[in-house]
Amino acid sequence: MTDNGAARHLIELEGVTKTFGTGPAAFQALKGVDLTIDKGDFVAIMGPSGSGKSTTMNILGCLDVPTSGKFRFRGTEVQSLTRDQRSLLRRRYLGFVFQGFNLLSRTTALENVELPLLYRGESKAARRKAGLKALDLVGLVPWADHTPAELSGGQQQRVAIARALVTEPDVLLADEPTGNLDTERSIEIMELLTDLNRAGITILLVTHEAEMAQFARTIVHFRDGIVERIDRKVDARGRHAVDHGGSA
Amino acid sequence: MFGIFGATLLLSLREIRRHLLRSFLTTLGIIIGVAAVITMVTLGNGVTASIRDEISSLGSNIFIVFPVRTERGNPRPFDQSDIEAVASQIAGVELAAGSASSSAIAFHNGQNWTTSVNGVENDFLRAQTIDVVQGRMFTAAEESSGQNVCILGPKVLEAIFVPGTSPLGEEMRLNSVSCTVIGVLDERGQGGGGQDQDNVVMMPLKTVQRRFVGNTDIQSFVVKYDSDYASSGIQDSLVSLLRERRLLQDGQDNDFNVIDTAQVNDALGAATGALTAMVAAIAAISLLVGGIGIMNIMLVSVTERTREIGIRLAIGALAREVQLQFLTEAVVLCCLGGMIGIALAFGLSYGLSAAVDVPFLFNPAINVMSFLFSAVMGIVFGYYPARRAAQLDPIEALRHE
Numbered sequence: 001m002t003d004n005g006a007a008r009h010l011i012e013l014e015g016v017t018k019t020f021g022t023g024p025a026a027f028q029a030l031k032g033v034d035l036t037i038d039k040g041d042f043v044a045i046m047g048p049s050g051s052g053k054s055t056t057m058n059i060l061g062c063l064d065v066p067t068s069g070k071f072r073f074r075g076t077e078v079q080s081l082t083r084d085q086r087s088l089l090r091r092r093y094l095g096f097v098f099q100g101f102n103l104l105s106r107t108t109a110l111e112n113v114e115l116p117l118l119y120r121g122e123s124k125a126a127r128r129k130a131g132l133k134a135l136d137l138v139g140l141v142p143w144a145d146h147t148p149a150e151l152s153g154g155q156q157q158r159v160a161i162a163r164a165l166v167t168e169p170d171v172l173l174a175d176e177p178t179g180n181l182d183t184e185r186s187i188e189i190m191e192l193l194t195d196l197n198r199a200g201i202t203i204l205l206v207t208h209e210a211e212m213a214q215f216a217r218t219i220v221h222f223r224d225g226i227v228e229r230i231d232r233k234v235d236a237r238g239r240h241a242v243d244h245g246g247s248a
Numbered sequence: 249m250f251g252i253f254g255a256t257l258l259l260s261l262r263e264i265r266r267h268l269l270r271s272f273l274t275t276l277g278i279i280i281g282v283a284a285v286i287t288m289v290t291l292g293n294g295v296t297a298s299i300r301d302e303i304s305s306l307g308s309n310i311f312i313v314f315p316v317r318t319e320r321g322n323p324r325p326f327d328q329s330d331i332e333a334v335a336s337q338i339a340g341v342e343l344a345a346g347s348a349s350s351s352a353i354a355f356h357n358g359q360n361w362t363t364s365v366n367g368v369e370n371d372f373l374r375a376q377t378i379d380v381v382q383g384r385m386f387t388a389a390e391e392s393s394g395q396n397v398c399i400l401g402p403k404v405l406e407a408i409f410v411p412g413t414s415p416l417g418e419e420m421r422l423n424s425v426s427c428t429v430i431g432v433l434d435e436r437g438q439g440g441g442g443q444d445q446d447n448v449v450m451m452p453l454k455t456v457q458r459r460f461v462g463n464t465d466i467q468s469f470v471v472k473y474d475s476d477y478a479s480s481g482i483q484d485s486l487v488s489l490l491r492e493r494r495l496l497q498d499g500q501d502n503d504f505n506v507i508d509t510a511q512v513n514d515a516l517g518a519a520t521g522a523l524t525a526m527v528a529a530i531a532a533i534s535l536l537v538g539g540i541g542i543m544n545i546m547l548v549s550v551t552e553r554t555r556e557i558g559i560r561l562a563i564g565a566l567a568r569e570v571q572l573q574f575l576t577e578a579v580v581l582c583c584l585g586g587m588i589g590i591a592l593a594f595g596l597s598y599g600l601s602a603a604v605d606v607p608f609l610f611n612p613a614i615n616v617m618s619f620l621f622s623a624v625m626g627i628v629f630g631y632y633p634a635r636r637a638a639q640l641d642p643i644e645a646l647r648h649e
Contacts, residue, residue, distance in 0.1 A: 063562060063642050084566045091564025102559045102646065106266065116563040118255050163563070 009072075010170070010202060011037040011060060016069035018055050029055040031225035032069070037204070037218075039170070042197040044205045044213035047222030054175065056222065057206045061094060061173045062086040074170075091119055095164025099176035101156040103148040109159045110135065110144040116167050134162040138192060154185035161192060171202045178212055190215040252569065253576075260577040263549070264584070274545040275585030277538020278625065282589025282618045283596060284531030289614045290597035292524025294606035296517055302437070303513045307376040309475045311486060312507045314468035324503055325465035330493055334469075338485045340477030345372035346466035348456050354449060356420040359408035363401070365422055365449045367456025375472040378450075383416045383431030386452050394454030398422070399431035403447040422449060425459045479508055538585070539625040546578050546633035557637050558645025571638035578630020579623055586622030590615050 018030040030052045037043055047053045058064040059071055062078055063086075071078045074093070078086065090096075095116075103112045114131040122130070135141050138158035148156050157177060164172050174193065178186035186209075194215050197203045205216055213219050219231040264271045315323035326346065335344040348367040353360050370385045372378075380399060390397050400415060409415045415429045436445040457464050473482045483506055490504060550557070557570055593615075601608035 058643050061562075084568075087561065087564050087566050090562065094564075096562050098646065102555065102562075104556055104559065106262070115560070118252055119560075119563065119565050119569060121252060 009036040010039040010041075010074060011035070012070070012072040013056075013059070013066075014070040014072070016056075016059065016066040016071060018052075018059065018064070019067045029225055030059075030066070033225075033227055035220060035227055035230075037202065039202055040197075040200060042194070042203045042205070042215070042217045044207055044216035044219045045222060046207060046210070046213050046219055047228075048208070050224075051222040052225040053206050053222045057173060057175050057204065060204055061096060062089050091116065091167070093170045095167060095169035095172045097157070097160050097164050097172065097174040097177045099179040101148070101153075101160045101180070103156055103159055103163075105148055108145050108147055109140060109151065109162075112148070112159055113162045113166050116163060120167065130166050131162075134166040135159070137165055137196075138162045152185075153181050154188060157181065157185075157189055158192070161189070161196075165196070165201075169201065171204060172196065173204045175206045176208070177205070178207070178209065183211075186212060253572075256573050256576045257580065259573065260580040263577055264581060270545065271581060271584075274541050275538070275581055275588070277541045278535060278582055278585030278622050279538075279589040279592060281531060281535025281538045282586050282622055283592040284534060285528050286590060286593035286611075286614055286618050287597045287600065288527040288531055289524055290593070290609060290611055291600055291604070291606065292520060292527070293609045293611055294597075294601050295604075296520040296524075297609060298606045299516050299520060300513060303509055303516065307470070307472070307509065309473050309479070310375050310509055311471040311473070311479075311483060312468060312509070313471060313486070313490070313504060315504045316502075318501055318503045320500075320503070324494065325467055326469060326504075327464060327466055330490065331466060331469050333489060333493060334471060334486060337489060338482060340474045340482050341486075342472045342474055343371045343375060344469055344471045345369050345375060346453060346469035347372055348453060348461055348465060348467045350456065350460040352422045352449070352460065354404055354408055354420060354422050356408040356418065357410065361404060361407040363404050363447050363449055365398075365451055365456055365460055367453040367460070368450055369453050371472075372453075372470055373450070375470045378436070379434040380431040381434045382414070383429070385431065391452045391454065394452050394458055396425060396427040396455060396459075397430045397451065398427040399433055399450040400429055401433050401446045401448040401450075402435050403444060404449055405432055422451075423460070425455075427451065427455075479510055483508060535621065535625065539582075539629040542578055542582060542626065543629035543633060546574060546630055547636070549577070550574060550633050550637045553637075554640060554645045554648040557640050558642050558648065561640070561642035562646060567638040570640075571634045574634035574637045575627065575630045578634065579626035582622045582626030582630075583619070586619045589622070590619060593618075 013033050013035040016030055016033040017028065019026050019028045021027055029050075033052070033056060035056075045053045045056060055064070059066055059078075060073075062073065062081075065071070065079045065081075065086075069079075073089065076089070078089070081089070103109075104115070107115075110128070110131050113134050114127040117127040117130055132141060132144065135144055138161050140155060140158050140162065143151060143155060143159075148159070151159065157180075161172075161174075161177075172193070177193070178189055181189065190212055193203055193205065197217075203216075205212070207213050217233050219233070220227055221229040221231070313326070315325055317323050328346065331344045331346045335341055345368065349364055352363060352365045354363050369391055373380070373385060383399070385399070386397065389395070398420070400409075405415055408420070409418070415432065418429045419426055420429060421427070433446070433448070433450065471482075471486065473479065486506060487502065491502065494503065496503065560570055560573075561567075594610075598608050
């Protein structure tokens with residue numbers, strides 16, 4: 001996990017393929033994906049079911065490795081790392097938000113948020129301090145002692161976001177974070193993500209809702225295991241032009 | 249590292265508390281196993297101790313010799329010359345003293361009581377460490393002339409004498425023989441053969457031979473030897489001397505028995521030790537079965553918590569950290585079971601020792617060993633489920649419902 005100063009991009013996918021199963025039952029989920037993402041970007045990955053967007057997300061989240069091709073994260077060739085090395089990478093640089101929230105049900109909001117720090121070996125006092133700070137970012141300090149069952153869906157997802165933020169990650173990966181929420185809650189979550197992005201965190205979002213994707217600065221469209229199109233939105237500061245049908 | 253270990257321990261306790269009934273039922277095997285092993289060993293120790301106690305009441309460094317029946321006929325008794333030969337001809341023998349006995353009815357104060365009368369000499373009493381607590385032993389004159397004096401066992405005293413009065417100097421009758429009470433024996437309890445050693449009246453050997461059995465036979469005798477000599481050497485000399493005196497040919501079996509109290513002690517100790525070991529081994533099997541129960545429930549727990557494992561892995565837990573968590577849970581479960589088992593065993597062995605009238609000997613070693621063993625069971629039977637948890641694929645685990 002050395003910082004490679006020569007790396008120009010935070011994330012680089014190069015000819016990435018992913019095949020599940022073997023023999024006649026084999027299914028190729030990714031058929032050669034090239035994609036680069038820069039630090040500070042807000043990327044939405046869109047596409048219909050089976051287009052390969054979740055598989056891509058798993059690879060970007062270092063949960064899975066490509067069958068062939070290269071995935072460089074901060075210049076490190078992730079596909080050649082061991083399971084535990086990838087765990088260490090996730091622990092250090094990545095935060096996850098899932099569609100189903102995935103909170104530990106018997107533990108309080110604060111304990112859920114503190115969990116990643118436990119694996120970093122932080123002291124109890126440090127965990128508590130950082131946990132409360134992260135809960136403050138999502139506006140849930142008053143609910144710190146509540147268990148997930150006592151929180152609404154939107155609040156649970158905020159706890160999950162706080163848990164992802166507590167380690168001060170470089171990248172936040174959100175897989176359908178609004179999939180279980182109504183529109184109003186969804187927009188609140190997207191606004192929260194936008195704020196975090198403005199604060200400097202790179203955000204990778206997987207969604208099938210175009211409305212939610214509009215919050216992103218870059219929209220990557222997947223179809224049948226390849227990148228079909230990349231839209232780069234002109235934001236308020238007018239930094240980007242729309243770019244159809246090519247890699248960046 | 250302590251942070252994560254402490255947190256893991258805390259988490260394990262929380263998981264156990266959450267499924268209190270399930271955890272209890274799971275550890276029941278361990279609890280019963282540990283309790284059974286400790287109780288059996290503790291009781292075995294108590295029984296061994298009580299048997300040793302009884303055997304040592306026979307006296308130490310002594311042989312007891314008595315004739316036995318063979319295919320050639322009834323037991324042939326010894327006589328005084330045999331005893332004198334043993335005492336004078338075998339190196340290391342300190343003394344040899346014979347006895348003859350008969351059953352008799354004791355009369356005093358209008359009461360009667362069935363007992364046995366033993367004709368002995370003072371040496372016999374000393375060799376077998378039979379103590380006189382009131383009065384005195386026989387005088388040389390009483391022994392040599394066979395006078396009518398007697399020393400009472402405590403049972404006889406209790407049966408026919410008025411409580412609280414001294415029996416010393418009182419006249420009593422045994423069958424038709426009257427005698428003067430000169431002493432009372434110490435309490436000795438049940439003998440190794442089950443007879444009551446306290447229901448006895450001791451009289452000089454010559455008196456019993458003349459007045460009760462009507463001959464000069466020695467029915468059995470005791471040989472006390474110097475503890476510096478090897479008992480086996482003395483026993484060999486004793487046997488060959490007696491064979492010679494009893495005119496036994498080569499190839500003929502001994503028509504007498506020599507009992508070495510030290511050997512009996514060892515043999516009984518070995519027998520009860522083997523029995524204890526066997527029962528403890530059977531109990532250990534239940535401990536093993538308990539361990540399998542732990543493994544089963546840990547596998548269930550891993551399946552139930554697949555999603556939790558997925559979350560932990562996704563946020564960066566290493567495989568070994570997940571493994572440690574489940575292993576800790578299994579070990580904590582087993583250790584709790586072990587502790588409950590030890591407490592249960594303490595109560596059980598205390599109660600049972602009292603019930604079967606053996607001393608309660610708390611054995612720290614077996615308690616510590618059982619506890620450590622249950623912890624090891626946790627490691628052994630928790631290893632596979634923990635490893636399975638650690639090797640889950642995070643993506644699959646997160647999808648698990």
